[in-house]
Amino acid sequence: MYLYLYDSFLNQKKHATVLARIETRLTDLGIGGKIFRLSPLRDTDELLKEEIRNGVKTVIVVGNDKSLTQIINLAAKFNITIGIIPVGPDNKIAQLLGVGSTLAACDIIAARIIEKVDLGKANETYFISNITVANNQGGVTIECEDRYKIIPHRQNQISICNLKPIFASLPGKTSYFNPQDGSLEILIQPLVSGLFSIFKKAVSLNNSIIPFKKIAIKGKSSTTIYTDGQRVLKPPVNIEIIPKKLKIIVGKNRHF
Amino acid sequence: MFKKEPHDEIETIIGPSVQVEGNFVASGDVIIEGTVSGSVKTDRNLTIGKDAKIFADISAANALIAGEVQGDVKIQDSLQLTETAKIFGDVKTRIITISSGASLNGKCTAGEANKSKFEKIDERVKLEKAKNKSRETEETELNK
Numbered sequence: 542m543y544l545y546l547y548d549s550f551l552n553q554k555k556h557a558t559v560l561a562r563i564e565t566r567l568t569d570l571g572i573g574g575k576i577f578r579l580s581p582l583r584d585t586d587e588l589l590k591e592e593i594r595n596g597v598k599t600v601i602v603v604g605n606d607k608s609l610t611q612i613i614n615l616a617a618k619f620n621i622t623i624g625i626i627p628v629g630p631d632n633k634i635a636q637l638l639g640v641g642s643t644l645a646a647c648d649i650i651a652a653r654i655i656e657k658v659d660l661g662k663a664n665e666t667y668f669i670s671n672i673t674v675a676n677n678q679g680g681v682t683i684e685c686e687d688r689y690k691i692i693p694h695r696q697n698q699i700s701i702c703n704l705k706p707i708f709a710s711l712p713g714k715t716s717y718f719n720p721q722d723g724s725l726e727i728l729i730q731p732l733v734s735g736l737f738s739i740f741k742k743a744v745s746l747n748n749s750i751i752p753f754k755k756i757a758i759k760g761k762s763s764t765t766i767y768t769d770g771q772r773v774l775k776p777p778v779n780i781e782i783i784p785k786k787l788k789i790i791v792g793k794n795r796h797f
Numbered sequence: 798m799f800k801k802e803p804h805d806e807i808e809t810i811i812g813p814s815v816q817v818e819g820n821f822v823a824s825g826d827v828i829i830e831g832t833v834s835g836s837v838k839t840d841r842n843l844t845i846g847k848d849a850k851i852f853a854d855i856s857a858a859n860a861l862i863a864g865e866v867q868g869d870v871k872i873q874d875s876l877q878l879t880e881t882a883k884i885f886g887d888v889k890t891r892i893i894t895i896s897s898g899a900s901l902n903g904k905c906t907a908g909e910a911n912k913s914k915f916e917k918i919d920e921r922v923k924l925e926k927a928k929n930k931s932r933e934t935e936e937t938e939l940n941k
């Protein structure tokens with residue numbers, strides 16, 4: 542049984558045509574189901590919990606990266622399969638999962654190629670894509686597996702990645718950021734501005750990439766840590782990999 | 798120099814803007830361009846860039862060193878020191894290649910550890926005679 546969650550931004554009139562086309566396609570494919578429109582006033586957690594109790598096994602998110610990452614925590618806790626139908630911009634995760642256009646996504650959902658992917662866990666919050674450390678004005682240290690400590694210089698962008706960050710052009714081998722390899726990667730990039738940002742490739746040689754299974758980020762209280770660009774945590778944050786935690790519907794052109 | 802294997806092991810890259818303190822252990826290839834203190838250990842290839850500074854003992858299967866290392870270097874197979882390499886510590890490896898200009902300050906042990914025993918010529922003749930005698934007696938016993 543499928544449950545479709547429409548993100549609140551889809552209530553705008555301009556998305557009505559796309560939604561109608563999605564619904565027609567899903568009906569044609571015989572995978573129609575219950576539809577819920579999310580709104581800031583509705584408690585998504587409660588709604589999902591109730592539907593899971595009623596026997597929902599697959600939840601399809603219709604929206605963007607933000608909509609998908611909102612339900613990652615519940616999906617991980619209740620062992621349900623999730624999928625995405627991307628609508629609008631900001632759909633990097635869908636791209637990495639091999640889900641391209643909106644209508645192609647309906648066919649991918651019907652094909653049901655399900656992969657078990659790793660999730661990161663930051664304190665008690667699960668994340669699928671990455672963690673970013675904002676306001677790194679120095680003082681941030683990363684303790685890895687109780688064996689060694691990484692001290693990035695000031696003005697470095699620190700990310701913890703499970704999926705491949707689309708912005709990064711990376712040196713060395715290509716086997717990084719595989720969500721099925723049982724490890725996460727620390728990516729430390731020196732921040733550049735002005736003319737130097739044009740020569741991104743040369744700058745990427747200065748990146749640091751360190752695979753790990755368990756770390757702790759420590760720093761000043763002014764340091765802010767975002768999981769999947771949304772939830773805000775304050776240091777210290779313990780991060781670990783939970784292998785094969787999430788069942789997700791993917792396309793043939795997935796990037797892993 | 799490094800042996801390429803069919804599987805694509807994950808590399809660890811420590812960039813120039815990063816400092817690592819403690820016992821750094823990796824299972825794949827390691828590239829260091831920054832600063833490391835403590836110890837560095839990998840079962841695979843280690844590359845130390847020319848601006849890297851290592852204040853640590855090193856252990857790896859193969860290594861290419863172009864930067865500065867203050868500590869002992871223990872390599873299972875082959876070690877290459879480029880012209881910019883500076884080593885302040887003892888080195889132990891099976892095969893070593895040193896480019897001109899490299900600096901090595903410490904004890905260097907390279908190659909197999911088996912050494913021949915010194916024997917005087919008279920003693921060697923005596924030993925050979927004794928061996929021949931014992932061989933002859935064995936043969937006669939077998940013929941009987």
